[in-house]
Amino acid sequence: MFRPMRRHRQQLSQGDCAAILSRGTSGVLAVAGDGGYPYAVPLSYVYQEGTLFFHCAKAGHKLDALRRCSKASFCVIGQDQVVPEEYTSYYRSVIAFGTVRILEGDDEIRRAIETLSVKYAPEDSPAGRDRVIDRAGKVLSQLSDYPVFTMAQPKQRVTVKRFDLLMVEENAFIAVVMTDNSVVKNKLIHLPDQLSDTQLQLLSAVLNTSFVGLSREEMEEALDKMEAHTAPAAFELISLVVEFAMEVLEDQGRQKVRTAGITHLLEHPEYRSLDKAKPLMNYLSEENENSRLPMNLNNGKSMNILIGPENVNDALKDTSVVMASYDIGDNMKGIIGVVGPTRMDYAKVTARLSYFADSLTRMFGKELPSGDEEDKQEP
DSSP states (O other): OOOOOSSGGGOOOHHHHHHHHHHOOEEEEEEEOGGGOEEEEEEEEEEETTEEEEOOOSSSHHHHHHHHOOEEEEEEEEEEEEEGGGTEEEEEEEEEEEEOOOOOSHHHHHHHHHHHHHHHOGGGSHHHHHHHHHHHHHHHHHHHTSOEEEEEOOOSSOOEEEEEEEEEETTEEEEEEEETTSOEEEEEEEOSSOOOHHHHHHHHHHHHHHSTTOOHHHHHHHHHHHHTTSOHHHHHHHHHHHHHHHHHHHHHTSOOEEEEOGGGGGGSGGGOSHHHHHHHHHHHHOOOOGGGSOOOOGGGOSEEEEEGGGSSSGGGTTEEEEEEEEEEETTEEEEEEEEEETTSOHHHHHHHHHHHHHHHHHHTTOOOOOOOGGGOOOO
């Protein structure tokens, strides 16, 4: 369809091209502009499974040009390093040719926005959410001078939304798994034998047809059923990707508890003796089950205080735990709590804790109703 490269030895493999497009964040889109002149404009983009997604204004020169002629090219520079001593530059680029279609259906637009947001707004993803919660815990610990623990409730049912496969070498490819809660994980998979582009496309089709929308347990069951009517070599290849996807889903289902500022205990008289502080510090720093800390609020309260023996473990019997809940969205909640001596200033701690819990709720898009009647107006 297109003329071959004149300097064919410098031509990149399909895997290298896909890698450059996946890493890149911007490129130049060239279309047939007004009066027959070429029109080239820099654009942000995201690459996924052989398709480039762009986001732009609803009107303008490029859209007018594309409505007249949908043919376009898009150039992304992957490397541009000047090497003065060699009077040259190390240069890598990809030029993609194709037709551009303006998305109109709600489902298509939603999928494109989700794809773009994963790349350009990582704070909206679970990983970004965890970073926000971690930062909140560290700041609260610094302000209160007490250890702080945080927890975000995992989504009850997580499924794989899409599989993407990128060829790297003839015997290696990258498997990309995207879940329905916008987590994206990838793994480099090496094979004992060569794999063609056609075989990789068929593998992708099987994965996206048979394993999308399934939970970990459902995925395992579907894989077991597939074994009976699938050639051994093909089944082994499918299993490599599906087992990786199952690991991703299993990790998403774990409830993770994080602690910050454990050494603040040493600043209080009760724990200035290292012999007394060490067991509690070790307990708070352990990466074990979430039952080590109280995670439930009694009677649906948004704030709870547990003093001494009321706590869940003997290691906390001489401490107080104050905790508050916050909304994450999608009917999920999180917990943020403070651990300290029983003589702590409860009024100050609860006020700060309430402020941080309310701030996290607002940050995750669940605005709290105002408690002031003056703010309520008749429609």
